[in-house]
Amino acid sequence: MRYLTAGESHGKQLTTIIEGIPSNMPLLQEDINQSLIRRQKGHGRGKRMQIEKDMAEITSGVRHGYTLGSPIALVIHNDDFKHWADIMGEHPIHEGAERKLRRTVSRPRPGHADLNGALKYGHRDMRNVLERSSARETAARVAAGSVAKILLRQLGIEVSGYVKEIGGIIADDQPAFTMTERQQVSEESPVRTLDKAVEQDMMDAIDQAKKDGDSIGGVAEVYVEGVPAGVGSYAQYDRKLDSRIAGSVVSINAFKGVEFGLGFKAARKNGSEVHDEIAWDETNGYYRETNRLGGFEGGMTTGMPIVVKGVMKPIPTLYKPLKSVDIESKESFNASIERSDSCAVPAASVVMEHIVAFEVAKAMTEQFPSDQFPKLKQTIDDYREEIRCF
Numbered sequence: 001m002r003y004l005t006a007g008e009s010h011g012k013q014l015t016t017i018i019e020g021i022p023s024n025m026p027l028l029q030e031d032i033n034q035s036l037i038r039r040q041k042g043h044g045r046g047k048r049m050q051i052e053k054d055m056a057e058i059t060s061g062v063r064h065g066y067t068l069g070s071p072i073a074l075v076i077h078n079d080d081f082k083h084w085a086d087i088m089g090e091h092p093i094h095e096g097a098e099r100k101l102r103r104t105v106s107r108p109r110p111g112h113a114d115l116n117g118a119l120k121y122g123h124r125d126m127r128n129v130l131e132r133s134s135a136r137e138t139a140a141r142v143a144a145g146s147v148a149k150i151l152l153r154q155l156g157i158e159v160s161g162y163v164k165e166i167g168g169i170i171a172d173d174q175p176a177f178t179m180t181e182r183q184q185v186s187e188e189s190p191v192r193t194l195d196k197a198v199e200q201d202m203m204d205a206i207d208q209a210k211k212d213g214d215s216i217g218g219v220a221e222v223y224v225e226g227v228p229a230g231v232g233s234y235a236q237y238d239r240k241l242d243s244r245i246a247g248s249v250v251s252i253n254a255f256k257g258v259e260f261g262l263g264f265k266a267a268r269k270n271g272s273e274v275h276d277e278i279a280w281d282e283t284n285g286y287y288r289e290t291n292r293l294g295g296f297e298g299g300m301t302t303g304m305p306i307v308v309k310g311v312m313k314p315i316p317t318l319y320k321p322l323k324s325v326d327i328e329s330k331e332s333f334n335a336s337i338e339r340s341d342s343c344a345v346p347a348a349s350v351v352m353e354h355i356v357a358f359e360v361a362k363a364m365t366e367q368f369p370s371d372q373f374p375k376l377k378q379t380i381d382d383y384r385e386e387i388r389c390f
C-alpha cells in the first residue's frame, strides 16, 4: 500500500491516490468524510477552518460501494480557492498585471519552510513554497488514512487518536480506559480525558496564547488495538514497524518527536521496571500484564496495544513578531501575519491517528498479501488462530 498527495493550500483542490487496497472491500465516501470533519474541529484554529467544509469525492477505484483493486483517487476541493483564484492562476503574470498579482512573498517566517524552500528551489516568491508546505496537505493524508482505518476496522483493528497535552496541561493519564471509552472520547472531543475541567484549562491556555499573539504546542497520542503479535520485522531495518510509524509521525507538519509506551521515561528506569513480563493462558495464548513498551519488541508488534505519542511544536506563524530578513532588501524586519492557527494539536491528533493507521494497514497488507479483501481477512484470521495455539 502507498499513497501520494498533490495540491496547494490555496489552489483548486487536494488530490490523493492510494494504491494497494485489495478488491471487494466496502468503502463509502461518507466514512472518509467523518474523518475529515473530525480534523477540522478543535479549539485554536484560525479563520481558514470557517471557510473550508472538507468533503472527499471518490473519483476512481470504487464502484457501488466496493473497491476494485485499482488505484483509489480522492479529491477535496478548497473552498478558499475562490478568494485566491487570481493569485494562484496558472498563467504567467504579464507586465501591467494588477499589483495584487505581482506582489510576491519575500519575508520568510521563522519556523516555517519559507526560507529553506526558497533557497532549495530557487523561488524568489516564497508563496511557491508556503502553498505546498502548509498543513492543508494533512486533509489529503487524513483521507488516505481513513481508507486504511476502514480496512483495519474490518480486520478487528481499531485506531484512536486524542490530545494528551497542550501548553503544559496534561490530560488524564489513566491507562484503564477501555477502547469503547477511548473512541467515545476521541469522537466527542479530541482530548483524552473524562475530566472536562482539564479540557477547559487547555482551551483557556489556547485563548491566552492567542491574546498574547503567541502560539502553543502539545502532545498527541494514538492507540491501536487488535494487531496480532509479529507484525513488522526485525530482519531488515526498513521493515521495523515502530521505525516506520516514528518516521511517519515526524512527517506531520510541526511534529518534532515520537515516543512508544514509556518512551523517554525509560531512560530513567531500571530494566525490571521497563520490560513487560510474558504470560500465557489457553484462551488468549501469550500476553503481557503490562504494556510499558507500547506494543513493540524487535520492530514487531507484541499483540498488546500500540501506544505512540507525538510532540507538536507551537505554530510558527505568530501575531507577536519574530525577527527575520527580507530576501529582496536584506533588511531585518519583524515577521507578523494576517491569520493563523494559535494551536492545532487537536486537529493534529486526528492527523496522527490516520497516519499511524496507514502504516499499520500497509504492514498488514505486506505481511498477508492478497488482492482480494475477503481472502486477506481469512489469512489474518488463520494467523491469529495459529499464534494463539503456538
Ligand SMILES: Cc1cc2nc3c(=O)[nH]c(=O)nc-3n(C[C@H](O)[C@H](O)[C@H](O)COP(=O)(O)O)c2cc1C
Pocket: 046, 111, 112, 113, 133, 134, 135, 138, 252, 253, 254, 255, 315, 316, 317, 318, 339, 340, 341, 342, 344, 347, 348, 351
Ligand atoms: C493541523 C495543522 C495546522 C497547522 N496550522 C498552521 C498555521 O495556521 N500556521 C502556521 O504557521 N503553521 C501551521 N502548522 C505548522 C506548519 O505547517 C509547519 O510548522 C511548517 O510546515 C514547517 O514544518 P516543520 O514545523 O515540520 O518544520 C500547522 C500544522 C498542523 C499539523
Ligand SMILES: C=C(O[C@@H]1CC(C(=O)O)=C[C@@H](OP(=O)(O)O)[C@H]1O)C(=O)O
Pocket: 009, 046, 048, 049, 052, 133, 134, 135, 136, 137, 138, 139, 253, 339, 340, 341
Ligand atoms: C488549511 C489548513 O491549515 C492551514 C495550515 C497552515 C500552515 O502554514 O501549515 C496555515 C493556515 O492556512 P491559511 O494561511 O490559509 O490560514 C492553516 O489554516 C488545514 O488544516 O486545512
